[in-house]
Amino acid sequence: MKNRKIVQVSKNLLSKVASILVVGLVMTAHAEQPVKTLNVYTSQKEEFVKPVFAAFEKSSGIKVQFVSDKGPVLIEKMKAEGSRSTVDLFLTVDAGNLWLAQKEGLFAPVQSEILNKNIPSQYRHTGNEWFGFTLRARTILYNVNKVKPSELSTYEDLADTKWKGRLCLRTSKNVYNQSLVAMMLDKQKPQQVETTVKGWVANLATDVFPDDTKMIEAIAAGQCDVGIANHYYLARLAKDNPKIPVAVFWANQKTEGVHVNIFGAGVLKSSKNKQDAQKLLEWFASQEGQTVLAQNNMEFPILTGVKPAELVAKWGSFKPSNQSLSKAGELQAESVQLMDRVLYK
């Protein structure tokens, strides 16, 4: 009896749900599309790109709709879609992904005076297929109660035995560390880089961390004294907790400069809306766009004269590495193999 009742109630419920679903599907399928819309694939998280696109929309009247996922997944998606793709722009946070997309022949060259003028050559593709708009510095962070800035100098120095049991690192599976090691491979002999990375592993105070935030919290708590992280992670933590006992040290200032990566983008070859896509790139490189980007993601603007976020500006200026960022992608597989060899997990 009870069973029959459940079946009856469930049948009613299911039929109601089905009718709502059909109405919902029809409504969503016929949702109006704005006249001017740009479609973007991005590996940057929605939290950061949403306000930036909103500002662009306000300024240009062009609506931006996007999907975010991991860079390589989006690249594979774009490859599969080929000329049928409805995507106009690929926006990502690592030069390695831009390099890969370019290598796969997904980008179209963009001829723009604004972009050529505002973006230094090391932060864009030689054939103008992708461009970097803000810089993220991967540098040394230290616990102010345990380390004096005078004790610090370079990434390579962190392999010295004086840091034994005092170093914290993020996992080698993360693209930021892979890019850092790739750029070291570009400047130094593989054996030298291997010695450095091996030294880092030997100096670890604890297991590697899954993300920079947790690593910085460990430095603040005193689990380790120094670490390597992207500067904006500290900025985010310092925004909530200004008394956090962790400070930034700009690494390798007497040598090649701090390792930087970019927030960059390229227009897709298959784009049906290249003109508007170029407008978005030019807006990123403009005074207005640079200010919005810098305030929003706490990265360093590429355009001279635009100030970074106040908190980040307090850390002072630094000499960034002038290596071509294409190398980060080119040497990434090699850097991963090197880290595997020295058991950097």
Place this chain on the structure above:
Amino acid sequence: MSLIKSLLIFLFIGPLLTLFWWQGTLDFEILEHIWSYTLGPSIIQTVILVLGVSFICYGLGTLFCGWLFYFSGPFRNFLLLLLVLPLAWPSLNLAYLQRDFFSYSGFLMSFLREYQWPIFSVAPLFGAILSLSTGLMPYVLVAGYFGFFRQQSKIVELTKTWSLESWQIRKHLILPAIFRMSVFPLIAVGFEVLSDFGAVSVWNVDSLSALILKTWFSMFSIQSAKFLSWLILFAAISLILIRWIFTRKTYEDLQFSAAVDSELILKKDYFYFVGCIFFILYLSVAYIAPLASLTKEFKWEFFVNFFNESVFWSLNSLGTQLLLVLLIAVILIGLHAFLFTAMTQRWLIARPIFYLGYALPGTILVVAFLPLFSWIKMIPGWSQSYLVFFFLILWAYVVKYANVGLSLLDGHSKSLNRSIEEILSFRTTETSQFSKWLILCRYHFGQIFPVILILWIDILKELPLMLALRPFGFNTLMTKSYDLISEGFWAQAMPFSVLLFILGAIGVWSMLYFQRMRVHNE
């Protein structure tokens, strides 16, 4: 019927063929590197992970099954709910909170340091086993508990006839019975562990799935990643073989063995106290650790914003998302029932295909659907339509979760068939396969509904497929939660994660409710 069968075969095999069909050449340098440096440790860690999680899930599941029978009435139901609720946590969120709790700067170690007590660190592999076990043990518990319950009367008779002591009942009847009932969920646990990327990435464990994704994302070699996915196929086949061996025994033995009446084991001996200790330990890991980490960063403003700034309604929308989940669950179950009657029993080779979809990491399965995604875009006017997305995501979820429903329905196959044949023998007209399917659905609705609820929970928590196949601007609670957690914004991610947990918890509660009703009705 054969046309439908062929279509169904294509439905499953089509995407998987795309996955294993590679163009271009393999990168032998990368494969050689993997062979020399990372494959061995990855296989070892995966084996430890699968065995560790299965062992803990079985141990705890069995212990709690027996232990719950010391209690009666609503209190027992409440304890059961407490033990099963962690199923509602996505493994990524749970692992993140647990790692945070046990980290040096986390709640526990900060507390110990403050009072100058000795601190300890949790090894990554152990941490991953802990996180996965917390979330997966409920599968074993639910299957064991209700299977156990169903056989109660037979065992009461047996124990009275044989005049057994409580330890004899436990040793000779309860534990072996629960073990056999736990084989199905234990194998499902194995598949979940094989395909997991959430907990292993948080704890930084080099499992096979982590290696495959590293090969793709970091060494940019998708061909090598696809090649390595074959290892998952072998692992899945091994689990299927184990399942097959135990399944054969299970049906024979279940005829006479199973659970025991609470009256016969109510003596509060060592078993009761061991159960209490593990109950407290489990609750600490499943509730106190996540709650402590949650409250550490709790900010009321984010919850207020979540509702006020229409984030809650703008998940395109929450209603659409939930309907989608329900639709997928209902379609899946219908399909399961159909496959179950129409094909799987006669065509056993189909099974590994269902299992493979479940065992493969979601991100790899995505690769199989990308060409389909692109072909569908050829249809004029469809490229921006939500209908395309619904269709694709539905297809992908069917391939991914076919195993869940089938495994759960499988346990009833023999009795089910017999009932259908009995019913059909009263009919004068010839009955088609489709009518059989309808009868099956009708007469076994009680079993199908809990399966829908398990699928509801699984689909709510699913990430990689939704992340890659969703249309522009479409977010789910899980994608939002992942976005924020991966950037270290736990406070902002909290409203999404908590709502996700609540929705999952409703599924868990309903599942237990329906299971209980079904057992009572039987």
